[in-house]
Amino acid sequence: MSLYCGTACRRKFLGAYRLLSTYVNKTRYLFELKEDDDACKKAQQTGAFYLFHNLAPLLQKSEHQYVAPQHSLLELERLLGKFGQDSQILEDSVLIGCSEQQEAWFALDLGLNSSSSINASLQKAEVETALQGSFIKLTKALFELNVKDASLLSTAQALLRWHDAHQFCSRSGQPTKKNVSGSKRVCPSNNIIYYPQVAPVVITLVSDGTRCLLVRQSSFPKGMYSALAGFCDIGESLEETVRREIAEEVGLEVDRLHYSASQHWPFPHSTLMIACHATVKPGQTELQVNLRELEAAAWFSRDEVATVLRRNHPSNQQQSGAVPFRLPPKLAIAHQLIKEWVEKPTCSPLPA
Ligand SMILES: NC(=O)C1=CN([C@@H]2O[C@H](COP(=O)(O)OP(=O)(O)OC[C@H]3O[C@@H](n4cnc5c(N)ncnc54)[C@H](OP(=O)(O)O)[C@@H]3O)[C@@H](O)[C@H]2O)C=CC1
Ligand SMILES: [Mg+2]
Numbered sequence: 454m455s456l457y458c459g460t461a462c463r464r465k466f467l468g469a470y471r472l473l474s475t476y477v478n479k480t481r482y483l484f485e486l487k488e489d490d491d492a493c494k495k496a497q498q499t500g501a502f503y504l505f506h507n508l509a510p511l512l513q514k515s516e517h518q519y520v521a522p523q524h525s526l527l528e529l530e531r532l533l534g535k536f537g538q539d540s541q542i543l544e545d546s547v548l549i550g551c552s553e554q555q556e557a558w559f560a561l562d563l564g565l566n567s568s569s570s571i572n573a574s575l576q577k578a579e580v581e582t583a584l585q586g587s588f589i590k591l592t593k594a595l596f597e598l599n600v601k602d603a604s605l606l607s608t609a610q611a612l613l614r615w616h617d618a619h620q621f622c623s624r625s626g627q628p629t630k631k632n633v634s635g636s637k638r639v640c641p642s643n644n645i646i647y648y649p650q651v652a653p654v655v656i657t658l659v660s661d662g663t664r665c666l667l668v669r670q671s672s673f674p675k676g677m678y679s680a681l682a683g684f685c686d687i688g689e690s691l692e693e694t695v696r697r698e699i700a701e702e703v704g705l706e707v708d709r710l711h712y713s714a715s716q717h718w719p720f721p722h723s724t725l726m727i728a729c730h731a732t733v734k735p736g737q738t739e740l741q742v743n744l745r746e747l748e749a750a751a752w753f754s755r756d757e758v759a760t761v762l763r764r765n766h767p768s769n770q771q772q773s774g775a776v777p778f779r780l781p782p783k784l785a786i787a788h789q790l791i792k793e794w795v796e797k798p799t800c801s802p803l804p805a
Pocket of ligand 2: 683
């Protein structure tokens with residue numbers, strides 16, 4: 454079979470799209486935009502842009518929520534013109550998704566000075582006034598966005614940050630060039646391709662059968678405890694990371710574990726959180742807390758945790774002088790793990 458796929462073949466391939474589900478069509482469309490610079494440039498003409506300034510997304514307040522406004526290419530060009538800038542900065546935009554109707558979505562940071570842009574970054578306050586919104590740090594806004602915007606803006610921020618931090622080839626020291634979609638960067642002097650990196654982190658809710666183990670780091674909000682987390686070391690399987698982190702941080706050995714779910718987490722620098730439940734060996738529950746990693750660790754009963762889950766919103770907390778025990782917010786996979794454990798205490802575990 455010829456490796457060359459001409460127009461007829463392409464038409465046949467695209468024709469097949471129509472028989473596929475919306476999800477598959479969307480996925481294939483995004484794949485095409487990632488691979489084909491011309492198709493991606495064309496998609497920008499009819500696409501929608503989410504704007505950032507120094508990695509903070511542009512948001513508008515609507516009742517009790519933030520919403521992320523979209524801008525067309527035309528609106529963006531007008532904005533840039535208003536500030537006396539040409540459209541070159543648009544080359545820094547990155548593809549972050551598309552609608553079911555295949556309207557491509559891009560993200561663009563107007564506050565970062567990249568190697569491809571000779572323009573100075575735009576002044577934050579002036580852009581905010583022109584666009585009737587505010588650039589708000591994701592750490593502040595994430596929990597007041599709907600799930601779709603939270604996920605989209607987290608992805609966008611991670612991709613924009615990665616491009617900002619990978620403008621030079623680590624072998625030649627020469628500037629790297631991003632493709633139109635931003636799915637990779639290439640060093641023109643040696644053709645090394647750089648792809649956005651993902652840092653896997655395992656997060657585990659350890660149980661002894663009746664209690665669960667929750668830990669806190671000094672960087673957590675006051676009173677908050679979470680499941681135990683740790684970055685995967687190079688060469689490790691997820692199971693090995695779980696075993697090592699639990700041994701390192703609280704001095705326990707895992708008996709059984711099973712996978713629950715995963716999540717992209719934007720703080721502090723974008724990780725892939727892989728969530729598991731684990732049980733420790735019977736009778737081996739004495740904690741030896743590694744104080745270089747954790748501020749505290751303790752076993753909590755199902756009742757204690759269930760009570761806190763019910764009143765986890767800050768406004769539901771007691772106003773006494775003591776710092777109340779709280780759990781991670783609903784959006785965090787740690788919250789999901791803890792809720793799962795409270796609701797389904799006996800899931801079928803696999804040996805570690
Ligand atoms: N979504 C959720 O529900 C939750 C998410 N998390 C996230 O999990 C992540 C990891 O948790 P944490 O307990 O801190 O992890 P670890 O237990 O692995 O401890 C952090 C250590 O990892 C080092 N480190 C930082 N970045 C990397 C990297 N890319 N690869 C390897 N090591 C690294 C740090 O070094 P140094 O100090 O030198 O920077 C530090 O020594 C955090 O990003 C946190 O935000 C945690 C709990 C809940
Ligand atoms: Mg840790």
